[in-house]
Amino acid sequence: MLNTKMIGNKIAEARKKTNISQAQLSERLYISPQAVGKWERGESMPDITTFNRLAExxxxxxxxFSEHIQTQATEPTSPDPLIKQSDELLFKKPEKRPSWDMSLGNWVDADFSGLKNLHEKFSSSNMQRCKFIxxxxxxxxxxxxxxxxxDFSNSDxxxxxxxxxxxxxxxxxxxxxxxxxxxxxxxxxxxxxxxNLTGADFKKxxxxxxxxxxxxxxxHCHIQGSSLANSIFKNCSLKETEVSGSHVxxxxxxDAxxxxxxxxxxAFVNNTIANAVWNRSSFIGMQIDDVHFEGTLEDCYFENCTFKRVTFQNSRLVNTFFKNNSLFKSRGFKGLQFTDCQADRITYEFLKSGKADVIGIKLLAS
Structure with a gap:
């Protein structure tokens, strides 16, 4: 059992050696000066998380803080190498740590930076303005x-x-x-x-x-049954990611x-995709509204989609298929419009057979 009086004396001794007051120590630990006073009088003891911060x-x-290990100031030196070796072996033994659980807690302005192996210890907790850097x-x-x-910056x-x-x-x-x-x-x-969110899942x-x-x-992410709204994905790599049943x-x-x-x-609605890379990308059963495609689309696939106010401008379409799509027209807007585009023969014929307006498309040279 830990000796609270002994621990209190050690806290007081170390605090005085660092020339800080109880008030200054309490401020850095986000606790009251009275709590520090109780520790030093042996009336109470810090929890394991506070011990980590206190030691720092x-x-x-x-x-x-262990009653079995003497402080550096009082540690005796021994000329006997066997005793020294025994002490070193004892020191290397794994120390027993108390079990702690901070779930169901209310944590405000706490600094947990550098902690490890939290696992389930924060479940069902309220955490505000805490640091886990x-x-x-x-x-x-x-x-x-x-x-x-x-703040979880730079954390694993x-x-x-x-x-x-x-x-x-x-x-x-x-x-x-x-x-x-x-x-x-x-x-x-x-x-x-x-x-790095490689392989992350956004589901349910x-x-x-x-x-x-x-x-x-x-x-390689999976985004399923979710909504992504008004978010920024500039210069992201979304390679091989699957987005199903989701509204973007x-x-x-x-530049994604x-x-x-x-x-x-x-649904893929009102998104900005300037300078994006489209290669082996597919849209199946999607509602695509108010989107402006540009650049090269190669080996892409649009099937059973509904297009509303979608434009392809200065685009180069290669081996890109449009199949069984619905071109929604309303109030003079074309569902799908091509301006100053180029396409290979097979892409051109798919669009033409789907009754798309191909006036703005020129055939690429064979």
């Missing part, structure tokens, strides 16, 4: 959490699960989120720029709104790479 502030190792959170489970204005959150949670105004910049799953969650105004009614994924790697609306995909991306049974 006081410049000591966690072992410093540079932490190893791989395998983390957040279930029914409210996470607001927290790979192979984690975010379920039925609300994430708002958070920073996930330059994070590793490989194979992380998001389900039934509302994600709003979050910054994922520069992050996620709502992603006004988020920034600029320059992120979103390859008002997003900016400037859609190589091998498959859109199926959803």
């Amino acid at each position: 502030i006081l410049g000591v190792d966690l072992n410093y 540079g932490s190893n959170l791989s395998g983390l489970l957040l279930r029914t959490n409210n996470v607001d204005s927290c 959150i790979s192979r984690s699960q975010i379920q039925t949670s609300n994430l708002a105004n958070n920073i996930f910049r330059n994070c590793l989120l490989k194979e992380t799953g998001f389900s039934k969650s509302h994600i709003k105004d979050c910054d994922f720029s520069g992050s 009614s996620n709502y992603v709104e006004s988020c920034d994924f600029s320059e992120s790697d979103i390859t 609306n008002g997003c900016d995909f400037t 790479d859609f190589t091998g991306v498959g859109f199926k049974s959803g």
Whole structure:
């Protein structure tokens, strides 16, 4: 059992050596000066998370607080090498750590930066303005959490699960989120720029709104039954990502790479796709409204889609098929319009047989 009086004395001793007051220490730990006073009098003891932060502030190792290990100032030296070797072996033994669980908690303005192996320890918690910068959170489970204005920059959150949670105004910049799953969650105004989301899943009614994924790697992802609205995907790689049963609306995909991306049974509406790369991309059973395609589309596929106010301008269409599509016309707007485009023979004939207006298309030289 830990000796609270002994630990209190060690806290006081280390604090005085670092020339900081109880008030200054409490401010850095986000607690009251009275709590520090109780520790030093042996009336209470910090929890395991606070011990980590306390050791960092006081410049000591966690072992410093153990009653079985003497402090550096009082540690005796022994000329006997056998005794020294025995001490070293003892020191290398794995220390027993108390089990701790911070789920169902209310965490505000706490600094958990650098923590490891959290797993389920924050489930069902409310977290506001907390810091997890540079932490190893791989395998983390957040279930029914409210996470607001927290900073996870440069953290490893790979192979984690975010379920039925609300994430708002958070920073996930330059994070590793490989194979992380998001389900039934509302994600709003979050910054994922520069992050690696390779193999991530957005499934089961996620709502992603006004988020920034600029320059992120979103390859081999699965986006199913979700809504992506008013978000930024500039200069992203979405290679081989599958988007099914999802509504993508008002997003900016400037300079994005859609190589091998498959859109199926959803909507792609009012998105900006300037300078995007389209290669082996497919749209099947999609509603496509208010979209302006440009550049080269090669080996692409549009089948059973509904087009409304869709334009292809200065586009080069190669081996790109349009099959069984509906060209919606209303109030003088053409469902699908081509301006200053070029197409190979097979693409041209597919469009012509589908009753598209091909006046704005010239045949590519064979």
